[in-house]
Amino acid sequence: MSTTTFIRNEDLKGLVADLKAAGVGVAGPARTTDGAVDYRSIDRFEDVVLDAQPRTSLKQFFLPPTEPLFKYRREGSDVAILEMPAVQPPRVIVGARPCDAAAVEILDRVMNWDYKDEPWFARREATTIVAFACPGGDRSCFCTTVGLAPDSTRGSDLLLAPAGDGYVVEVVTPKGQKLLDAFPKRFGAGPGVDATKAYRDKARASVDGHVPGSPEVIRQWVQTHFEDPFWSEIALRCHGCGGCAAVCPTCHCFDIVDEPETLTEGTRRRNWDTCQTALFTVHASGHNPRHDQCGRCRQRVNHKFAIYPSRFNEVLCTGCGRCARVCPAGQDVTEILTRIVAMATGQGGAA
Amino acid sequence: MTELRELARRLLSEGTVNAVLGWEEGPRGARPAFVTDAAGADRLIFDPRCVHNLAAYLSPRRPHLKQLGKVAIVLKPCDAKAVAGLIRETQVPRENVVLIGVRCGGVLADPESTEPLSEATVADRCRGCPDREAKLADHLVGTAGPGFPGPSHRAQKVEELAALPADQRWAFWQAEFEKCVRCHACRQVCPMCFCERCLADKTMPRWIESSPHNRGNFAWHVARAMHLAGRCVDCGECERVCPEGLPLGLLTRKVAQVVADRYDFRPTDDPAVPAPVGTYRMDDPQEFIL
Amino acid sequence: MDATPADAANFEPRITAFVCNWCTYTGADLAGTSRLQMASNVRIIRLPCTGRIDPMFITKAFERGADGVIVSGCHPADCHYTAGNYHARRRFAIFRELAGFLGVDPGRITFSWVSASEGAKWRDVVNDTVTRVRALGPFTNFRRMVADPATVSAPSTEVK
Numbered sequence: 001m002s003t004t005t006f007i008r009n010e011d012l013k014g015l016v017a018d019l020k021a022a023g024v025g026v027a028g029p030a031r032t033t034d035g036a037v038d039y040r041s042i043d044r045f046e047d048v049v050l051d052a053q054p055r056t057s058l059k060q061f062f063l064p065p066t067e068p069l070f071k072y073r074r075e076g077s078d079v080a081i082l083e084m085p086a087v088q089p090p091r092v093i094v095g096a097r098p099c100d101a102a103a104v105e106i107l108d109r110v111m112n113w114d115y116k117d118e119p120w121f122a123r124r125e126a127t128t129i130v131a132f133a134c135p136g137g138d139r140s141c142f143c144t145t146v147g148l149a150p151d152s153t154r155g156s157d158l159l160l161a162p163a164g165d166g167y168v169v170e171v172v173t174p175k176g177q178k179l180l181d182a183f184p185k186r187f188g189a190g191p192g193v194d195a196t197k198a199y200r201d202k203a204r205a206s207v208d209g210h211v212p213g214s215p216e217v218i219r220q221w222v223q224t225h226f227e228d229p230f231w232s233e234i235a236l237r238c239h240g241c242g243g244c245a246a247v248c249p250t251c252h253c254f255d256i257v258d259e260p261e262t263l264t265e266g267t268r269r270r271n272w273d274t275c276q277t278a279l280f281t282v283h284a285s286g287h288n289p290r291h292d293q294c295g296r297c298r299q300r301v302n303h304k305f306a307i308y309p310s311r312f313n314e315v316l317c318t319g320c321g322r323c324a325r326v327c328p329a330g331q332d333v334t335e336i337l338t339r340i341v342a343m344a345t346g347q348g349g350a351a
Numbered sequence: 352m353t354e355l356r357e358l359a360r361r362l363l364s365e366g367t368v369n370a371v372l373g374w375e376e377g378p379r380g381a382r383p384a385f386v387t388d389a390a391g392a393d394r395l396i397f398d399p400r401c402v403h404n405l406a407a408y409l410s411p412r413r414p415h416l417k418q419l420g421k422v423a424i425v426l427k428p429c430d431a432k433a434v435a436g437l438i439r440e441t442q443v444p445r446e447n448v449v450l451i452g453v454r455c456g457g458v459l460a461d462p463e464s465t466e467p468l469s470e471a472t473v474a475d476r477c478r479g480c481p482d483r484e485a486k487l488a489d490h491l492v493g494t495a496g497p498g499f500p501g502p503s504h505r506a507q508k509v510e511e512l513a514a515l516p517a518d519q520r521w522a523f524w525q526a527e528f529e530k531c532v533r534c535h536a537c538r539q540v541c542p543m544c545f546c547e548r549c550l551a552d553k554t555m556p557r558w559i560e561s562s563p564h565n566r567g568n569f570a571w572h573v574a575r576a577m578h579l580a581g582r583c584v585d586c587g588e589c590e591r592v593c594p595e596g597l598p599l600g601l602l603t604r605k606v607a608q609v610v611a612d613r614y615d616f617r618p619t620d621d622p623a624v625p626a627p628v629g630t631y632r633m634d635d636p637q638e639f640i641l
Numbered sequence: 642m643d644a645t646p647a648d649a650a651n652f653e654p655r656i657t658a659f660v661c662n663w664c665t666y667t668g669a670d671l672a673g674t675s676r677l678q679m680a681s682n683v684r685i686i687r688l689p690c691t692g693r694i695d696p697m698f699i700t701k702a703f704e705r706g707a708d709g710v711i712v713s714g715c716h717p718a719d720c721h722y723t724a725g726n727y728h729a730r731r732r733f734a735i736f737r738e739l740a741g742f743l744g745v746d747p748g749r750i751t752f753s754w755v756s757a758s759e760g761a762k763w764r765d766v767v768n769d770t771v772t773r774v775r776a777l778g779p780f781t782n783f784r785r786m787v788a789d790p791a792t793v794s795a796p797s798t799e800v801k
Contacts, residue, residue: 033526034596056594065532066562068789082792139378235415236385239407239592241536246594257561262705267789269562272532277539279552292415328540328592329403330382330462513742521744521782550697558697565786570700573739577696580735602739609738614731628735631727633717639737640730641753641766 005180006190008166012094015186016045019092022182027061028095029054039093039100048095050132057249057322058100059107061093062123066271069119069256074264086118088126092179096131098152098159099143099318103249104129105155109312110252128179131156132167133199136206140321142334145211148318150203151196161196168196207319210334213341215305215315221344222306230343231298234336237329238276238293244300244323244331245274250316253280275299301336352397354492355425358451360392362423368449369420372408374401380463383408385419397425397493399468402458404586406433406542409443423449427458429476431485431620432584433542438622440582442545445622452488456496460591470499475600476587478503487620505587505604512601525565530595533563533571537589537599543582550574576602581610581627584618654709654774656683656767657702659694661714663721664756671760679764680771683711690714692725696736699750703783709749709774711766716754726754748773749780 007015019026025041028048032038037052039061071082108124111117134150143149153159157176160167168191171177180187245251255273260266273280276296282288290296308316317333324332359371363386373395375384381400386392405424408416416422426434431452437443457477459468466472479501484491512520535551538544551559551571559574560567583603590600610616613636616627660666666687672679688694691714699710712733720726733752741747751770755763774780 032530032596034598036596055596066564066567071789071792085790085793232415232418236419237383239536239539241539241592242534243536243592243594246532246534246536255561259560259562271562272534274534277535293413294415324379326592326594328536328588330377330379332378335378509742517741517744517746519744520742524743525786558695558701564788566704566783569743569783569786570697570704573700573736573743574697576739577732577736580732602742605742606735606739609735613734628731629728631724631731633727635727635730636734637717637730639734639747639752641751641769 003171003177004193005169005171005187006163006166007160007169007187008190011186011188012167013045015183016042016094018183018186020044023090025089025091027091027093029097039096042094045094050095051135053097053137053320053322053325054100055322055326056247057320058093058096058104058129059249059252061091061127062104062107062120063252063254063272066269067119069268069270071265071267072258084119086122088122090126090128092128092130094130096129096156097134097320098131098150098154098156099134099148099320100249101129101131101155102148102152103155103318103320106250106314106316106318107252109314110308113311128157128175129155130158130160130176130179133159133161133196134203135199136203137321138206138325139210140324140332140334141207141319142211142321142337143319144204144208145213145337146215146315146317146319150207151200161193162199163191163195166190168193211319211337211341213337213345215309217344218305218337218340219309219315221340222302223310225343226298226302230339232294234331235292235294235297237331238297239329240276240278240293240296241328242274242276243326243328245276246272247322247326249318249320249322250304275303301340305337352395352493355397355451355453356392356395358490358492359386359395359423360389362449363387363392364389367421368423371395371423371425371451372405373397373425373451374403374405380461382462387419395425397453399457399459400462400464401427401453402460402462402474402591404430404433404540404542404584404588406430406437407540407588409434409437409448410542410545411442412545412547421447421449423451425451425453426485426488427453427455428482428485428620429455429480429584429586430542431487432618433586435487435620435622436543436582436584436618436626437545439624439626440545450485450488450490452485452491454484454491454493454495456483456498468496473499474587475503475505476585482620485620487622505585505598505600506608508598509601509605509608513605524569527597528565528568528572531563531568531572531597532595533561533568534594535571536592536594537575537597540588540592541579542586542588543579543584544575546578550578572599572602575599576606579603580606581614581616581629583607652775652779654682654771654779655707656709656711656770656774657707658683658685658711658713658767659688659691659698659702660685660711660755661690661693661721661726662687663690664715664719664754665713665763667757668755668759668763671757672763673760675760677760677764679767682771683767690720690722690725691729692720692722694729696732699736699740703745703749703780704786706784708777708780709751709770711751711753711770713751713753713755713763713766716756719754719756745782746777748777 030047111120159170281290304316371386375394460474483495559570614627
């Protein structure tokens with residue numbers, strides 16, 4: 001689908017107002033109380049901040065940090081299971097970054113692999129993602145290395161790119177078309193995609209070449225260097241804080257816990273988890289197969305660039321660079337990948 | 352910087368230590384460095400971007416750092432207080448580590464910053480900091496700037512909050528805890544969180560629910576602040592690392608003030624001063640006890 | 642705090658008391674055997690020593706529905722284990738201020754020293770706490786911490 005249309009800045013404000021009036025939840029990148037930008041519920045488009053990458057990704061809208069799966073209640077010798085709602089309220093995300101939209105689509109693979117994750121897809125179905133072509137990134141961005149781009153449409157329902165007094169709207173999915181059809185007065189004739197070329201080219205130039213090489217080169221080296229001293233070396237500075245996983249758009253591991261609330265009632269919840277902590281792999285016996293940070297640092301790279309590709313034919317990374325920005329110890333994914341590429345192509349070894 | 356590098360080179364080449372922990376230029380500003388050979392000593396830097404509290408790497412909770420052998424560590428005066436805390440609580444034997452003190456007149460809030468050090472860019476903990484060099488250090492290098500006047504914004508915010516009615520304080524913290532995703536990054540970077548197995552990771556019984564809802568988050572942040580009473584050196588690493596931007600330093604700061612007011616204890620780089628929690632005086636104030 | 646006048650009229654506070662085995666528990670026992678009349682809102686949990694009472698116990702009591710908490714043990718210099726109450730005193734002093742800073746009304750937590758011979762003092766501690774917490778109303782703060790959507794299905798019995 002490659003229909004395009006146009007929305008004026010004023011109509012964008014109006015569209016958000018229309019959605020709110022129709023009872024649709026709207027979220028977008030906006031300032032938080034501590035001055036950062038994060039995806040959050042918004043009341044009006046004026047609050048959307050487009051020139052800074054949101055601190056955390058979109059995944060929280062589909063895989064919340066904690067969510068109840070069901071509640072249980074003991075009744076005599078039986079247990080009653082109380083289900084959570086199977087349908088989620090409608091929501092539109094306005095101002096998603098293309099890398100964050102793509103991440104959600106990448107995660108659809110694992111969420112519908114051996115089992116269809118019902119809460120995930122209930123939220124997916126209820127949510128329309130309106131992405132805005134990225135204005136460009138900093139030195140930690142490398143989306144073009146992993147097959148994406150500042151203006152890629154993957155995972156978006158609509159992709160907007162600025163031109164004139166508004167945005168050229170690319171209709172990516174039928175769900176995006178449905179949004180257009182619901183508010184036809186807000187969209188109209190305007191400049192075509194060509195008018196956004198300079199903007200897109202500039203954005204691409206700002207992220208290109210930060211990680212040379214290809215995901216395939218990285219995958220092959222990672223798969224064949226499980227015991228390489230490189231992993232111990234990069235682990236030195238790692239605190240195992242898991243900040244990288246918290247802000248990562250594609251890290252999706254979770255833990256399931258039963259939380260008793262009274263003697264007879266409780267909730268089964270699923271919560272975010274991360275391979276960067278010792279607890280992630282510790283066995284009931286106390287033995288921990290990933291006994292120190294070396295194995296945990298390797299796991300994060302391994303899962304993203306070797307394990308996921310071998311199962312789903314694509315890397316579990318969108319090149320958003322958040323892990324490098326959040327790391328309190330200056331661990332940088334672009335540096336790690338660049339060194340792997342260098343080692344793989346015979347141009348360097350472990351320092 | 353030359354002085355620091357020469358010292359590191361000497362310690363490494365003479366075999367006094369196997370590694371020097373300091374700072375280096377990373378892809379995004381200053382970052383921790385692990386120098387294991389004399390040639391690498393030239394990587395070491397010290398400038399106002401060196402905000403990280405490297406004492407965290409001495410914590411026994413990091414078994415993968417044992418591969419380094421005996422280490423020397425570069426310390427700002429505030430970092431030395433954390434090392435003193437680890438020695439005080441018998442987590443690090445003093446003779447196992449060589450301490451290189453760098454004289455310091457304040458650091459930036461952000462290791463990536465390219466701004467000059469100023470009243471506007473200085474890390475909050477440096478406001479009012481009287482310490483220019485670590486008395487605990489084996490070696491001292493560099494020169495210190497004049498420092499910055501206090502009080503810290505954090506201390507002011509603690510006072511502001513304390514002056515609010517209880518229900519407004521409750522609302523403030525509930526809104527903050529709402530953001531917490533319980534990654535426990537605050538614990539991981541903390542030089543004084545040295546437990547082999549954290550209370551938050553224990554399941555029998557489960558004192559702190561692992562779920563990042565406010566019930567679990569409240570329990571976690573209470574436990575964290577309590578466990579840091581008399582330990583926190585106000586380095587602010589917990590707040591810097593938080594991927595969700597929680598003002599965690601307010602809790603530890605509040606607790607530090609209580610400990611200072613009631614038990615006359617302030618973070619110090621003298622390991623011989625007893626920890627305020629774990630010791631007592633028979634005449635400790637007890638005005639709140641019926 | 643959040644109670645309507647009607648709630649407040651019928652409100653019976655639930656108070657959890659963490660007490661040491663050697664002094665306060667025995668003191669409470671004395672109050673009973675002396676047939677002292679007191680409010681019946683307190684559930685006692687007996688521990689070896691106030692030094693064993695982690696502040697997490699108090700948090701957990703509030704999480705699970707307590708409207709108020711009493712922590713009580715041996716007077717200074719009377720600890721069965723010499724110094725458990727001295728250590729506890731520091732911990733509780735810090736916890737009390739931290740909890741207040743987080744917005745918990747300090748009136749919901751009572752700390753007291755009650756010896757084995759102070760049955761009447763235990764009665765007063767209980768009655769004072771119940772009166773104070775009754776005036777504060779039900780402690781709903783912790784009950785509002787988890788905002789899950791309502792469950793939908795009619796309960797289906799599945800597991801035997």
